[in-house]
Amino acid sequence: MTVDRSHDAANDAERARLGKLVARLSDEDLSRPMPAGWTAAAMLAHAGFWDARAVFALEKWATTGAAPPPGDYEPDDVAWINESAKPFLLALPPRVAADLALRLAEQADVRIKALSDELVEKIRVVGPFNISRAEHRREHLDDIERLFPPR
Numbered sequence: 001m002t003v004d005r006s007h008d009a010a011n012d013a014e015r016a017r018l019g020k021l022v023a024r025l026s027d028e029d030l031s032r033p034m035p036a037g038w039t040a041a042a043m044l045a046h047a048g049f050w051d052a053r054a055v056f057a058l059e060k061w062a063t064t065g066a067a068p069p070p071g072d073y074e075p076d077d078v079a080w081i082n083e084s085a086k087p088f089l090l091a092l093p094p095r096v097a098a099d100l101a102l103r104l105a106e107q108a109d110v111r112i113k114a115l116s117d118e119l120v121e122k123i124r125v126v127g128p129f130n131i132s133r134a135e136h137r138r139e140h141l142d143d144i145e146r147l148f149p150p151r
C-alpha cells in the first residue's frame with residue numbers, strides 16, 4: 001500500500017512562500033496591525049508556535065515509541081492558547097518573529113519528511129496534529145498577502 005505523502009510537497013510550497021514573504025517584507029510591514037489585535041509578525045510567530053508544537057510532539061513520540069497521551073492531541077478549541085500566547089508573540093521584535101517562524105517551519109518539515117510511512121498513517125488516525133503544516137501556514141500567509149500582495 002502506498003502512503004499519501006502529498007503533505008510533504010504542500011509543506012515545502014508553503015514554507016517557500018513563507019520564506020519569500022519574510023524576505024520581502026520590511027520590519028515596518030511586519031509591524032502592521034492585523035485583525036483581532038495581531039501584527040503580521042505576530043501572526044507569523046503564531047504559525048511558528050504551532051509548528052514548534054508539531055516538532056515537540058514528534059520528538060516525544062520518537063523518544064517514547066508510544067503515541068502521545070490524549071492531552072497532547074489537537075484540542076477542538078485553541079482560542080485560549082492563541083490568546084494567551086498573543087502578548088508574548090507581539091513582544092517579539094518583528095524581524096525576530098518572522099525569522100523564527102521560518103526556522104520553525106523548516107524544523108517541522110524536516111521532522112515530518114523523516115517520518116516512516118507507518119508513523120504517517122498512525123498520526124493521521126491518532127493525532128496529535130495535522131502533518132500538513134501547509135494548511136495552517138497558508139491561512140495566515142493568505143491573510144498577510146491580502147495586505148502585501150506578491151509583486
